[in-house]
Amino acid sequence: MKRNTLIAVGLALAVLVATPTVVMATAPSLDTETTDTAGTTEIDGTYTQTYNESTHSFLNTSQDSNQTATELRQGDRLLANYSLNDSANVQHVSTASGTYYHSTELADDGSDYPGLEADAGESVTLEARSINLADSPHTTTNASYTFDVGPNTSFVYYNDSETETAEISTWSVSGLAASLSSVNVFSDDSNDSEAGPARVEQEIGVNGDSQDEIIVTVANSDAQDSMAAVYDASDTSGGVAYLGTAMVNGEVVPMMAEGADAPDWVDTSEDAYMTIEEDGQTATVHNAGAVMDSDDTTATVEITANEKMDFGDAQSMYKAYDYDGSVWYAAFSNGEYFGGNPDYEAVA
Structure with a gap:
């Protein structure tokens, strides 16, 4: 009997020792x-x-x-x-x-x-x-x-279902074209990022030409890296980054790093333009109403990151803004005239 008692006491002690400590909870x-x-x-x-x-x-x-x-x-x-x-x-x-x-x-x-x-x-x-x-x-x-x-600000969140990414192989057709497009002695744009291209797109409710800002958050980490590459490219291209394309309501708007000095042909007091934060997670479309009609209630914001701007898109952007110079030469110098055409795949 004494032996059984000792066993019972030992088991009880073992249970006490094994029980995790619980701090008395007092909610805020x-x-x-x-x-x-x-x-x-x-x-x-x-x-x-x-x-x-x-x-x-x-x-x-x-x-x-x-x-x-x-x-x-x-x-x-x-x-x-x-x-x-x-x-x-x-x-x-x-x-x-x-x-x-x-x-x-x-x-x-x-x-x-x-x-x-x-x-x-x-x-x-x-x-x-x-x-x-x-x-x-x-x-x-x-x-x-x-x-x-x-009333004049919108917030858009790109989750995986609204995100596409791509990887380019140098030996693929699109990869070879992308490599050829980088052989442009007139361009000072560069891309040292290991991230691949990314594309996000979503429709958001707006207030026509009264719209001030559209604040964008990119959730996917690969897409954030691609956006961060655009931020870095802004340092090598006179403010505007050509390593990406931002389209707001069907119009191409310049992309710049947050805090970068805008070129003379972008009037930041009235022209629409996009700034990107260093981590690539957040971007903001400023003066968004400049590319909208008074009765627009929705607009699509599409961003392609870490892929050179298309030659045609570059021409369209320069023509829409107060660019003082040869539109064709500027587009030729900064656009992707051979075309990379990466194969985008939906993340989710």
Whole structure:
């Protein structure tokens, strides 16, 4: 009997040792008081965030630890994850009686929502999840809210189903043509990227010739690398990158690296043009209404990246803009007159 008792005790101890440690979970709370904080939360489950280029909205929370993060979602898609100490969006505001108060700052122009998808003037539902990272498992408090997109701004998200990529073999017909097209003594464009060409296309809701911006997010990592190659090419071609083609509403618009100086023939105050971020994930069409009619309610944005601009597209672009010089020579110097014709395949 004593031996059985010892066995039972041993088994009980083994179970205790094998049981994972569980930290008592206390989910964050939405901050609704001002005694220990600067202000109450705006994002509270009923809030409407209105598009504005210079203001912010706040998610203010409290919890029993100083380890926190905020997830932002549109439906099932994760837009962003901002954590304390790793992001300027989340700040520790104060501590009182063992309670830690945090504030997440979100720009009202949608710039803190990479991957957002919304037509011009559309109201979309977003969800903010405040997470207590000290809890195991993590605990969360969720707050849904509405984002009223500006009447003249659209957000487009290219997922795998709207993305095509290609690989070119030097010994293939298209690969040989692409190689020949690069033998152009007049062109100073170069491509050191190992990424292949990529193409994305989608229709988005717009506000005719009043449209200001179309903000593009590319989700596929291969396509991002192709877009990043266009960014790099802008440094070697006088601002405009010819290692890609952007078509907005059927019109070719110049592509440039974000922050690059535009050439004289592109008036950035009124002409439509596209800028690309260095990581290739985000691009923006500026002055998009310049290539639209007043009654246009939709427009297709198509981007081909890491493939030289076609000679005909280059001619079309120069003719549409205030280019002071020989359109034919400029297109000959910068366009792909032999034609690479890569074999694109859908990612998904």
